Amino acid sequence: MSSPDRTxxxxxxxxxxxxxxxxxxxxxxxxxxxxxxxxxxxxxxxxVLFAIGGRARQAAAVRIVSDNAMLREGxxxxxxxxxxxxxxxxxxxxxxxxxxxxxxxxxxWDHCLAVAADKTVTVSWPLTALxxxxxxxxxxxxxxxxxxxxxxxxxxxxxxxxxxxxxxQDSFDAxxxxxxxxxxxxxxxxxxxxxxxxxxxxxxxxxxxxxxxxNWPVSARTGSLHVTTTYSDRDIxxxxxxxxxxxxxxxxxxxxxxxxxxxxxxxxxAIAEHYLRDGDxxxxxNLGRSGRPAMSRSGRGQLFGLMNVLLDLQPGEVAEAGxxxxxxxxxxxxxxxxxxxxxxxxxxxxxxALARSGRSVLVVDTLPEKVQLxxxxxxxxxxxxxxxxxxxxxxxxxxxxxxxxxxxxxPGSLDEVLTGLSRSARAPRVRR
Amino acid sequence: xKLLLPDALHHRMQRLVNVAPGGYRSVVTGLSVRLxxxxxxxxxxxxPAHQHRLLATVTIIGIAIALVAPATAGSGLALAGAVGxxxxxxxxxxxxELPRTIAFGYGLYLLHTCCALAAAAPLTAQLxxxxxxxxxLRMLLASAGAAVLIAVTSTLGRIDSSVALQTAxxxxxxxxxxxxxxxxxxxxxxx
Numbered sequence: 001m002s003s004p005d006r007t008x009x010x011x012x013x014x015x016x017x018x019x020x021x022x023x024x025x026x027x028x029x030x031x032x033x034x035x036x037x038x039x040x041x042x043x044x045x046x047x048v049l050f051a052i053g054g055r056a057r058q059a060a061a062v063r064i065v066s067d068n069a070m071l072r073e074g075x076x077x078x079x080x081x082x083x084x085x086x087x088x089x090x091x092x093x094x095x096x097x098x099x100x101x102x103x104x105x106x107x108x109w110d111h112c113l114a115v116a117a118d119k120t121v122t123v124s125w126p127l128t129a130l131x132x133x134x135x136x137x138x139x140x141x142x143x144x145x146x147x148x149x150x151x152x153x154x155x156x157x158x159x160x161x162x163x164x165x166x167x168x169q170d171s172f173d174a175x176x177x178x179x180x181x182x183x184x185x186x187x188x189x190x191x192x193x194x195x196x197x198x199x200x201x202x203x204x205x206x207x208x209x210x211x212x213x214x215n216w217p218v219s220a221r222t223g224s225l226h227v228t229t230t231y232s233d234r235d236i237x238x239x240x241x242x243x244x245x246x247x248x249x250x251x252x253x254x255x256x257x258x259x260x261x262x263x264x265x266x267x268x269x270a271i272a273e274h275y276l277r278d279g280d281x282x283x284x285x286n287l288g289r290s291g292r293p294a295m296s297r298s299g300r301g302q303l304f305g306l307m308n309v310l311l312d313l314q315p316g317e318v319a320e321a322g323x324x325x326x327x328x329x330x331x332x333x334x335x336x337x338x339x340x341x342x343x344x345x346x347x348x349x350x351x352x353a354l355a356r357s358g359r360s361v362l363v364v365d366t367l368p369e370k371v372q373l374x375x376x377x378x379x380x381x382x383x384x385x386x387x388x389x390x391x392x393x394x395x396x397x398x399x400x401x402x403x404x405x406x407x408x409x410x411p412g413s414l415d416e417v418l419t420g421l422s423r424s425a426r427a428p429r430v431r432r
Numbered sequence: 433x434k435l436l437l438p439d440a441l442h443h444r445m446q447r448l449v450n451v452a453p454g455g456y457r458s459v460v461t462g463l464s465v466r467l468x469x470x471x472x473x474x475x476x477x478x479x480p481a482h483q484h485r486l487l488a489t490v491t492i493i494g495i496a497i498a499l500v501a502p503a504t505a506g507s508g509l510a511l512a513g514a515v516g517x518x519x520x521x522x523x524x525x526x527x528x529e530l531p532r533t534i535a536f537g538y539g540l541y542l543l544h545t546c547c548a549l550a551a552a553a554p555l556t557a558q559l560x561x562x563x564x565x566x567x568x569l570r571m572l573l574a575s576a577g578a579a580v581l582i583a584v585t586s587t588l589g590r591i592d593s594s595v596a597l598q599t600a601x602x603x604x605x606x607x608x609x610x611x612x613x614x615x616x617x618x619x620x621x622x623x
Contacts (some may be wrong), residue, residue, distance in 0.1 A: 012503075012548065012551065012552070013503055013504070013505070013507075013508070013551065014507065014544065014547060014548035014551060016508075017505075017507050017508040017511065017544065017547075018544055020508060020512075021508070021511045021512065021515065021540070021544075024512070024515065025515060028519070032519075034519075034527075035527075036527065036528050036530075036533040037515075037519075039530070039533045039534060039537055040515070040518070040533060040536055040537040040540060041537065042537055043537045043538050043540065043541035043574070043578070044537070044540050044541045044544060047541055047544075047545065047574075090552075090563075090566065090567075091549070091552045091553060091563055093552065093553065093557060108558065110554075110556060110557040110558060111557065111558045111560065112552070112553040112557045112558065112559050112560060112563050113560040113562050113563060114560070114562040114563045114565075114566045115562075121562075123560070143552075145552045148545060148548060148570075149545070149548030149549055149551065149552045150548065152552070
């Protein structure tokens with residue numbers, strides 16, 4: 001807590017006004033022999049004398065406390081300001097600066113309260129995270145007022161609260177149909193027979209088959225031993241590739257409009273959370289900083305790592321050489337999910353090249369359904385329509401080259417495409 | 433709220449409510465403080481037997497400034513104008529009635545205290561009930577004391593000049609002038 005040992009109280013304008021008026025009244029009373037002026041001065045003089053005599057010695061100390069430092073978009077928590085004072089204070093004004101997409105719902109950025117001696121008062125407001133990103137609260141500017149508003153002192157709260165808002169709102173649910181389940185163990189059905197729960201078929205008993213796999217009804221009916229075979233359950237490796245080269249649209253927070261970057265970040269976070277929760281390995285390549293990819297790992301720590309990368313995402317140039325190097329480092333059996341608004345031709349070209357080389361590639365279209373263009377001018381509408389035509393051509397070209405393109409519309413968007421990818425992955429292909 | 437206020441005032445209130453963290457409650461509390469300022473100022477204008485036009489204008493301008501920007505010199509201007517008006521109302525050597533004099537002194541105190549509160553807690557700030565309760569209680573106690581004094585002194589009539597009162601005035605003036613000097617020297621010693 002910010003507890004100054006010796007507070008330097010400064011006189012307010014009310015103090016100088018009171019002293020000036022009282023002095024004038026008393027001098028005039030003497031000079032003009034007017035006792036009524038003395039009586040007039042009496043209430044104000046008593047008030048000033050009592051106020052100065054009973055003033056507080058120390059200013060208020062304030063500490064910022066929040067229930068959570070990591071929030072989801074739209075999540076509500078509480079911001080608490082603990083105000084303590086050694087002496088009674090007439091008024092303590094708390095001005096709380098807020099940075100980032102955070103809202104103090106019930107007000108609270110400018111609050112006045114009175115504090116009793118040796119008491120700690122906690123004032124609390126609902127705090128809502130409006131949009132993904134990093135934000136901060138504080139340090140709180142504290143103005144303590146004592147002596148009936150005649151003296152004041154300014155201080156700041158010692159601590160400042162950093163709040164990270166993860167781009168997660170609803171959990172993403174996809175059906176369990178992954179084209180390449182390539183690990184040793186895991187939760188997804190692979191295309192290879194082995195230990196698992198999904199039925200692959202019934203075949204004749206062979207040496208090495210486990211006895212508990214014998215299908216007794218079929219064996220009794222056919223007269224020879226048959227076993228039930230299953231597909232093995234394995235994990236997958238997924239690499240999310242983010243294209244931050246273009247950011248179109250206006251961010252309006254969790255309940256407002258979304259920009260392309262908003263959609264990309266939210267989609268990446270939802271997909272990563274879903275697959276990491278299932279025990280899969282997920283990596284992330286930000287094409288704007290392709291030299292620093294987040295390697296594929298599994299676990300909750302990886303989710304926090306990926307969130308940190310996503311929170312720092314900024315729109316920026318995509319360096320061609322770096323992109324080639326980053327994409328070539330992805331393992332052959334990884335499922336590559338490219339998140340792009342398809343407003344440029346470079347990233348789609350890379351997606352097509354990856355598909356041609358036999359990789360499982362999926363493009364998630366991150367252009368929102370309704371795009372709010374900033375500062376529309378005379379030619380903006382026509383230019384935007386031309387851009388959309390070009391985008392449509394790019395999408396069509398990708399589909400023709402076997403790269404599925406799916407618009408991100410929240411949870412469940414990828415189900416259909418993952419099913420298609422799974423089916424197409426079974427077909428023989430030539431690797432170039 | 434819209435039914436009670438004209439459109440222009442309603443729009444201004446709406447803007448304030450949008451800015452103020454506490455919404456209507458906060459704005460209403462802030463406006464109540466300013467309403468008391470206006471009432472105290474009006475009392476200061478009405479209490480002198482005859483009002484000097486120029487000094488009354490100065491007082492009104494001072495109150496208006498204090499309402500809009502309480503942390504400025506508005507309250508000082510209003511108080512100075514009111515005292516000048518009091519002096520000019522019945523001539524330099526007049527002896528006004530005691531209850532009227534006490535009421536005027538209480539009016540000065542009230543206007544000054546309200547201006548101090550308004551300066552410390554702007555209209556856009558959210559005022560907690562603890563502040564409202566504390567300051568209201570003080571003002572109510574002062575009002576009760578003033579009311580009792582006015583009631584008691586209404587039977588005494590006018591006060592005459594005396595050496596004791598004049599000595600008290602000189603001592604009071606010196607003591608009051610000593611307060612800022614003592615305060616400044618204490619602050620510097622504290623550094």
